[in-house]
Amino acid sequence: MAIAIVFALSYNMLLGQGGMLSFGHAVYFGFGGFLAVHTLIMIESETVYFSILFIPLIGGVFGLLAAIFIGSFSTHKAGTVFAMISLGMGELIAASSLIFVEFFGGEAGISGDRTYGPPFFGIEFLRDVEIYYVAVFWVFIATVFMYLFTQTPAGRMANAVRDNPERAEFIGYSARKVRFISFCAAGLFAGIAGGLFALNYEFITEENLNAATSGRVLLMAYIGGLGYFIGPIVGAVILTLMNSLLSNYSDLWMLYLGVMFLLTVLFLPRGFAGFIMMHQVAWVRGTIKQLALPYLLTGIPALLLMLSAIALIEMSHVEADALQFLGFTLEPALLTDWLMVGIVGTGSLFAVRKSLPRLRDAWDSANIIPNEDGS
Amino acid sequence: MAILTLNNVRKSFGETTIIRGVSLDIEEGEKHAIIGPNGAGKSTLFHLISGLYKVSAGSITFKESEIQDKAPYEISRLGLARSFQVTNIFQRMNVFENVRCALFWSRGYRYSFWHLLGRQKELNEQAMHVLEQIGLTDKALFPSGELAYAQQRALELGIAIASGAELIMLDEPVAGMSHSEAEASVQLIHKITEGKTLIMVEHDMNIVFNVADRISVLVYGEVIATDSPENIRGNASVQEAYLGEVATSA
Numbered sequence: 001m002a003i004a005i006v007f008a009l010s011y012n013m014l015l016g017q018g019g020m021l022s023f024g025h026a027v028y029f030g031f032g033g034f035l036a037v038h039t040l041i042m043i044e045s046e047t048v049y050f051s052i053l054f055i056p057l058i059g060g061v062f063g064l065l066a067a068i069f070i071g072s073f074s075t076h077k078a079g080t081v082f083a084m085i086s087l088g089m090g091e092l093i094a095a096s097s098l099i100f101v102e103f104f105g106g107e108a109g110i111s112g113d114r115t116y117g118p119p120f121f122g123i124e125f126l127r128d129v130e131i132y133y134v135a136v137f138w139v140f141i142a143t144v145f146m147y148l149f150t151q152t153p154a155g156r157m158a159n160a161v162r163d164n165p166e167r168a169e170f171i172g173y174s175a176r177k178v179r180f181i182s183f184c185a186a187g188l189f190a191g192i193a194g195g196l197f198a199l200n201y202e203f204i205t206e207e208n209l210n211a212a213t214s215g216r217v218l219l220m221a222y223i224g225g226l227g228y229f230i231g232p233i234v235g236a237v238i239l240t241l242m243n244s245l246l247s248n249y250s251d252l253w254m255l256y257l258g259v260m261f262l263l264t265v266l267f268l269p270r271g272f273a274g275f276i277m278m279h280q281v282a283w284v285r286g287t288i289k290q291l292a293l294p295y296l297l298t299g300i301p302a303l304l305l306m307l308s309a310i311a312l313i314e315m316s317h318v319e320a321d322a323l324q325f326l327g328f329t330l331e332p333a334l335l336t337d338w339l340m341v342g343i344v345g346t347g348s349l350f351a352v353r354k355s356l357p358r359l360r361d362a363w364d365s366a367n368i369i370p371n372e373d374g375s
Numbered sequence: 376m377a378i379l380t381l382n383n384v385r386k387s388f389g390e391t392t393i394i395r396g397v398s399l400d401i402e403e404g405e406k407h408a409i410i411g412p413n414g415a416g417k418s419t420l421f422h423l424i425s426g427l428y429k430v431s432a433g434s435i436t437f438k439e440s441e442i443q444d445k446a447p448y449e450i451s452r453l454g455l456a457r458s459f460q461v462t463n464i465f466q467r468m469n470v471f472e473n474v475r476c477a478l479f480w481s482r483g484y485r486y487s488f489w490h491l492l493g494r495q496k497e498l499n500e501q502a503m504h505v506l507e508q509i510g511l512t513d514k515a516l517f518p519s520g521e522l523a524y525a526q527q528r529a530l531e532l533g534i535a536i537a538s539g540a541e542l543i544m545l546d547e548p549v550a551g552m553s554h555s556e557a558e559a560s561v562q563l564i565h566k567i568t569e570g571k572t573l574i575m576v577e578h579d580m581n582i583v584f585n586v587a588d589r590i591s592v593l594v595y596g597e598v599i600a601t602d603s604p605e606n607i608r609g610n611a612s613v614q615e616a617y618l619g620e621v622a623t624s625a
Contacts, residue, residue, distance in 0.1 A: 148491065149488055151491050151492050151493060152487060152488045152489065152490055152491060152492065153476075153479045153484040153485070153486070153487045153488070153490060153492065154486050154487060154488040155488065156468075156472060156475070156476055156479075156492065157476060157479065157486070159465065159467070159468055159472070160465045160468065160472075160473075160476045162467075163464075163465040163466050163467050163468060164463060164464065164465050164466065166427070166463065167459075167463045167464065167465065167534070168448075168465075168476075169426075169446065169447035169448045169451070170425065170447050170448075170451050170456070170457055171451060171456075171476060171477045171479075171480060171534065171537075171538060172448050172451040172452045172479070172480030172481065172538065173448055173479075173480060173486075174446065174448045177486060178486070181486055181488065185488070227467075
């Protein structure tokens with residue numbers, strides 16, 4: 001999860017702050033990761049001598065180098081041109097990673113062993129908990145630096161170029177160079193995340209730099225909320241939890257993830273972080289309590305609706321005779337079970353529609369500041 | 376001494392020629408207005424000077440360097456700032472950030488990622504000072520995209536003047552404003568361009584005659600007259616081409 005947070009934050013440097021939609025951000029993560037594993041191997045064979053504490057930094061350096069190379073021609077334009085180049089480069093690197101077996105290890109990937117590193121002030125990094133602290137340390141460092149970047153002239157100009165590249169040129173800035181700097185910074189931190197991955201799992205494969213990984217980081221940043229620094233952190237936590245918890249319960253968790261992404265795009269365009277921030281006005285005005293009851297009245301049936309939808313999907317998917325669902329035993333062979341779930345679902349859909357206007361009214365009265373003449 | 380010289384500047388888009396050989400000297404410190412009927416090429420001329428469009432032929436000299444082949448950001452760094460006819464601000468950033476970004480380059484921050492903005496006291500004060508000048512101090516933290524129209528126009532001016540450029544180009548600064556808003560803007564323009572060179576495109580003749588020391592009349596891509604406001608008023612060909620229309624329609 002910690003790795004995902006750094007990776008998602010680095011992605012947000014591109015999309016959220018710089019307005020560059022990338023479909024190939026995993027390249028820098030993977031490239032950093034591969035070089036980190038190679039470094040582990042070199043430490044093992046005693047070609048180089050340094051503490052594995054700095055492995056994530058190796059990943060970062062090579063993520064940065066890859067970004068300098070690719071960014072030198074991909075940051076000419078934002079928008080579609082940039083997105084297409086990122087997609088093309090992502091596919092190119094992923095495909096060649098299967099061809100250059102010597103370096104990338106083919107489909108099996110490459111693996112190292114972190115326990116051969118020299119001790120760092122007496123710590124040998126033999127226990128998992130020590131690696132955990134190393135990870136926490138780097139995640140903290142990376143997060144702090146990524147936050148500080150937003151507070152610098154280069155970080156602010158990234159926002160300005162995102163909003164209006166033309167005008168940025170008329171206040172003295174080359175939009176291309178501003179994008180290039182953000183792009184390199186994003187590559188650096190993605191590489192650090194890749195290095196952390198390598199250090200944590202001691203192996204890395206083609207899967208870590210292909211389009212699926214690039215897609216996942218986009219989902220994290222988007223679901224969390226692009227406009228906010230904490231957005232990608234929220235997104236990384238949600239996705240990692242779904243991945244590790246939900247996948248225990250259902251084979252269809254990817255489907256639910258997809259539906260969640262769709263619902264986020266449609267109803268929460270500013271992500272979960274944006275949804276939380278929406279309540280700032282009501283919070284400051286102290287009117288947030290007015291929202292509690294309407295939220296409950298709409299939320300409970302909405303939850304029921306969601307659960308019955310999931311039950312129906314699972315019933316149509318399950319191969320066994322009976323399905324355990326939240327303490328109920330549902331048998332896909334029985335028409336009555338289908339009907340029962342269907343009725344709960346329809347009823348809650350009706351309840352949601354019925355209670356929605358009330359929620360909307362409560363929202364308006366909690367947020368809209370009345371004019372001074374009382375109208 | 377001329378701060379800006381246009382020498383036989385031409386611009387064509389495909390087969391259509393928009394600017395047909397404009398030569399113009401802008402003196403240092405003068406307030407120069409460019410007027411002309413719709414489609415005369417006034418905005419195109421602005422885009423050529425500021426580097427948004429490349430000239431098809433001719434040369435433009437600003438402070439002794441040829442700028443016709445330079446990128447907008449290079450020209451901006453030489454000390455030429457401009458505003459736009461259509462509001463052109465950084466929509467998703469707040470008002471203060473808009474102005475502060477416009478200050479970065481001239482204050483030497485370049486592409487720095489090692490200065491923390493919270494600590495740049497002088498810079499932040501300068502940004503607040505610009506906000507004071509354009510009357511948006513109380514909107515400093517307001518999202519610029521949600522400002523009222525006249526306030527966005529004021530911010531547009533603020534971004535243009537923040538860098539402290541010697542030559543300021545304003546493209547229809549009061550277009551679409553009510554009478555009182557326009558009056559306030561003229562006061563603002565007087566205030567912020569004091570001691571600087573101004574080139575302005577404007578349709579409202581009252582404002583042109585109020586602000587300008589000299590006026591150029593652009594008709595179908597050619598300057599047919601450059602003179603003082605009094606003489607332009609009395610110029611027969613100008614009246615025919617432009618002012619006449621206004622007089623009869625008013």
